[in-house]
Amino acid sequence: MTLQFSLASAHPETVETPCVVVGVYENGLLTSAAARIDSAADGAIKRQVESGDINGKAGSTTVLFAPAGVTAQRVLVVGLGSQKTFDAARFQKVNIEAARALGGLPLESAVSWLADIDVPGRDASWRVRTAALASDYAAYRYTATVKPRNPGKQPQFASLAFAAGAEAQTGLDQAVAIAEGVRFARELANLPPNICNPVYIAEQAKAFADAHDKVGCLVLDEVEMEKLGFGSLLAVGRGSANKPRLIALEYRGGAEDEKPYAFVGKGVTFDAGGISLKPGPGMDEMKFDMGGAAGVLGGFVSAVKMGLPLNLVCVVPSVENMPDGDSYRPGDVLTSLSGQTIEVLNTDAEGRLILCDALTWTAQTFQPRAIIDAATLTGACVIALGKHASGLMSKHDDLAAELLAAGEAALDRAWRLPLWDDYQVQLDSTFADFANIGGKSAGAITAGCFLSRFTDGQRWAHLDIAGTAWDEGRKGMATGRPVALLAQWLIDRTEK
Template identity: 80%
Template sequence: MTLQFSLASAAPETVDTPCVVVGVYEGGVLSSAAARIDSAAEGAIKRQVESGDITGKGGSAHMLFAPAGIGARRVLVMGLGQQKGFDAARYQRVNADAARALGKLPIDGAVSYLTEIDVPGRDAAWRVRTAVLAADHASYRYTATFKPREKSAQPELASVAFAGGADAQPGLDQGIAIAEGVRFARELANLPPNICNPVYIASQAQAFAAASGDAVSCRVLDHEEMEKLGFGSLLAVGRGSVNKPRLIALEYKGGIEGDAPYAFVGKGVTFDSGGISLKPGAGMEEMKFDMGGAASVLGAFVAAVKMGVKTNLVCVVPAVENMPDGESYRPSDVLTSLSGLTIEVLNTDAEGRLILCDALTWTAQTYKPHTLIDAATLTGACVIALGKHATGLMSKHDDLAAELLAAGEATLDRAWRLPLWDDYQTQLESGFADVANIGGKSAGAITAGCFLSRFTEGQRWAHLDIAGTAWDEGRKGLATGRPVPLLAQWLLDRSEK
């Protein structure tokens, strides 16, 4: 069930709701809403603090049922941790923890006053938007390929209202729109590869365009059209699969007619076996997430349309499946890319850059974008370098890198810049083609970015390696929807200029 969000202006002690959510810091310091409820309920919260039942520790949750003197039937008291040092990241976690706790209760709605808590450097709109995104993310459930369950007789959480006035309304609207984009990306990435193949991604893009009015259009190229145009690198990757490649292009005309669009390109390998350079079997099931870049740029496009950003935007997805077969491309093959540059294939498991290079070339030639950004689950090396917390960012444009880093900090969907110096380009030298598709063991994430840079000459371009951030590890790990919030914020910043 998708949560519905709204703003609430009623006082915490009088609001009529199944559950009200407030916070308490360690040491028994009550938030303003908690203090008002405590006063109306004749010290019900302080008594629990004094008894040690409510500790205020971060991540803790304590329920007070039907305290006399207030309008709510329940009070959920969330631990905020130490008041000193309370920051944006902890605020986000508290809201996610609250949503998970609410989801376990037999209630259909709640009102949260956590949005009244002061977060240094953040305004009311940010607090509400962050609370919406945290709650929506925490409440997401993947159900697409499970047997339908019988509807529970107990109520299920359907709506959450957040305390806030008119100054918080933009944050609510943006949060709802970005949450929809994140859900779109997560659902697409979580689907199994026997459902989510290149044709399926194309159908989802077409369906969104058809439902979005005249400002949005969708174009899909099949493998025969791409062959005529010269997509030699992209098509080679998909040769071994019965699921033929598609190139998907969504256009949104939200800005001034004739203005150069911003362009997103997302790697859409719907399953990556490694091809002839076959991956080890352990963990290969996670390679359905290798279209996380495609999912995230499509999610960012959805968010942009829902927010009504005042920009022109293009979203391009090269969608392929990389499988071993008698038709598969091989190590030592030399491919001719759409740009004309030839590529020596040293490893067929370095396929993402081979589909992106043609997609980036086509996007630049077709749309002449103001700025070009790609997102891709590109290298295991980036996971080694940055773990699961930060997206790898590479760009030769300092101003663009600064914009994206700032958008990541604003949304807590953070990135970290890696160098893209020409010193690394020598690792891609080939004796048989203009460039090799891998650069050896060292600096693998950077040399992958260097490879893509050869196909973006003259473009204001940045590369986001999301191999570590696109999904959670393990057999039950789900797609995260990153970097949808970062990209959505970056577009918002451009829209407001």
């Protein structure tokens, strides 16, 4: 469900709506909006607090139906936790839980006063943007290959207004655009690999470009890439019946002579591991191995929808990594587009092999101001950082600082890992310029070291999103990260 967002200027006790949303802290302290509702309803909320039916635990929800003295049909009371420790992350959480509760009620719209809650260090525009994005995230449903459940049985929650002044309009506009990018990324990554293959991603990119005046799209097939010398990328795709594509979207929102920023995203639409076959359990999740591609495409969509005054390119190398009689093998030596040779020690370390050619091509073709790549690159990063933070690597301290700050602002956080030359020796090879893996230790970092060899002279950073791009398990879905981080980084560039 795509939510429609707006701003509202009304009093919570008199607004005409199927539901108003207010907050209560753990100690029974009511927010100003909850206090107004409570006063109009002759203490209805405080009585529930005193009885223990409303405990204020962060994310808990309670519905009061048709309370006397209140115009709204329902009041959704959301627990905010401790007021002393209330912060940005908690604010995001309570808005997610509020939207989930609203989605379970038989109503089409609601008005929320949660964006009126004080969050230390955050203004009204940030609060509305974050609340809207959290709500849209919670409202997302995957339906592409699923029959509707109980269609037409009850109204579907479709629109949410936030009580805020005109100063929050910028945040709301940004939220609408970023939410579209996040949904684009989530939908693409959630699709099964028999639908979402390299050609499908290329078609989606082309359709987006055709629908937007300032956007162009270039797609290279395997024949064109062979002529150009994409030896590393093409080797990875040799074992699949679904042929590789290199997809490049270009947005011209800035001056004609202004160099673009560049995103590059790993687009392995299914990763069986190739000859170095992965274990069977959990292999279905390898449809998410194009999460980097989905993320940078979503970031691109967000930038276009916001109409940011800059130039941006988004490059996606897309392949399937499958075992076959023509698959590349451990022991093979590949010649990359850069001319550097690579000894393959493990065919399941394929993401870096397609990214290296894409990074070289992006730098040569566009001479960008900065290159950010995103990839579900290493299990080692999941072990190091879990599902909470993306791994960030860069030799450029200023660029790393920009991305870390963007992640904090967008609540799409990253953590910087070292990219010291000390680690480069782990890639030494007797038979090529270097190998594609560096051994068991520091796997996420040596993957970054590998990519750094293809970015000489470039202002470049790498995001390993293997832990953050999707939620594990049979019901796990794509998260849409790092769309919000990338969008915020671009917003910051326009404000600088």
